[in-house]
Amino acid sequence: MKARLMNGAGNRFILADQRDSAIPAQLPAETVRAWARQHAFDQLLVLNRSEQADAYMRIWNADGDEVGACGNGTRAAAWALMEESGSDAASLDTIGGRLAAERAGHLSVSVDMGEPRLDWQSIPLARPMDTVALDFATEADGIRIETPGAVNMGNPHAVFFIRDVESLPVAKLGREVELDPLFPEKVNAGFAQIYDASHIRLRVWERGAGLTAACGTGACAALVAAHRRGLAARKASIMADGGELFVEWREADNHVILTGPVEDEGEIELAP
Template identity: 55%
Template sequence: MGRPFLKMNGLGNDFVVVETRSAPFAPTAEEVRAIADRASGIGCDQLIAIEPVEGADARVRFWNADGEEVGACGNGTRCVGWLLMQASGRDEAVIETRAGRLIATRAGDRLVSVDMGEPRLDWREIPLSEEHDTRALDVVLYHHADLMAPPGCVSMGNPHVVFFVPDAEAAPAAEAGPVIEKHPLFPEHVNVGFAQIKGRDRIRLRVWERGAGLTKACGTGACAAMVAASRRDLIGRHATMELDGGELFIEWRADGHVIMTGPAAVDFQGELP
């Protein structure tokens, strides 16, 4: 018998979710890539493991499709939160991650809110390889007319750079994303957002995720873009984020915490070989 898994998605950002209470799970980078491969494997943006832990409902680990373990995944946390709440019958789940403790709560039918904690805004926390103003970087990361305005940087447990563009659909996400992802300014590589401000409470966003490429939605990317825009007074303290897979609602509360609300869905179940 193989190990059971659930295939889940949050706005099309899809995951293979494995529960490890019955047996340890320590995949190699090669095994992660094999699972994530859409041609020969199950196919996913991220692999997620749910582990037992003292003092919380679960500890959660995330791997990008390229095999690298990462600290945070907003849409994945929302999906895991929904699973844990379904299992416990409660309306809250406490989740430990490499990026810190996150709290998920029910927000409606298959809707989950996650307290993503406070954004990290210091250049050392992103991290950057040298000191810069993270509100507006004074460095050209990619030569394209739409990407000349200074981008902002935010960490939501993982590093993000956010470009404010006139038209998110026309932004060179597929071309610029992989180049900027591995720019030497970002020692841990970076997720790249292309954000179009559509109003004081609405942003159209596309995201190139490090290790995964263009995805239909990126939860931490939506949080980072909202914070970066608010820091520049392009929007207020909350916004509806329009992603390729649907909408997320992000609020940057007065206490500094970022709250992400959106759907969680189960696609199918199976067994890993």
């Protein structure tokens, strides 16, 4: 299967186009994991036919689990579709609904990620809880973190606010948070340091993928969680390990807009 290796702020994807196939690809988890070991990607994106949008996009994490959303992956797929059509806009149907994207400059794409889901059932959590600040704590290497904000951006996120994110054992803490019973579908763990109301440093441990250079839905969740706590404005620059993303939580329609760079690393062949 021919595919493209792409990234968004260092968040790496394989984009495979299966729109010419009448039958959607059946991808066993072990096949996805084998490709991830070979090509070191965070998510596999597969484009299928759609009657209403430019394509229907399915998403697998590197561990082989199919998931509902990937913000940077959506931007990368939309860029490929826009390059193909010569248009400045593209739409993608996903498990979580339709997403609209548009060019935001040279090798830059914005995507409307829709409304954040904020009630405890939608995260989901194992029990009722205030999602502005969860009654939850964990620790690793003697460092305790607690009271994250919870946001679902098509996938679940717990966002911790940290004084010094660079010194944090993110991988150890992220693994603990991801698998905690409070999160029945597991969870992405974000670790955010607030520089000021419009600048946030973020590191993310992605469920099923591990520590990632950037996470689009994680950036969206961080901005939403920070604003709900009174720590950030509705628009901010999110600095990930792999680059800068921009997020706006619009007051007018409650939608979250994610903007950032894309890079096409070239064509590859996926072994059957």
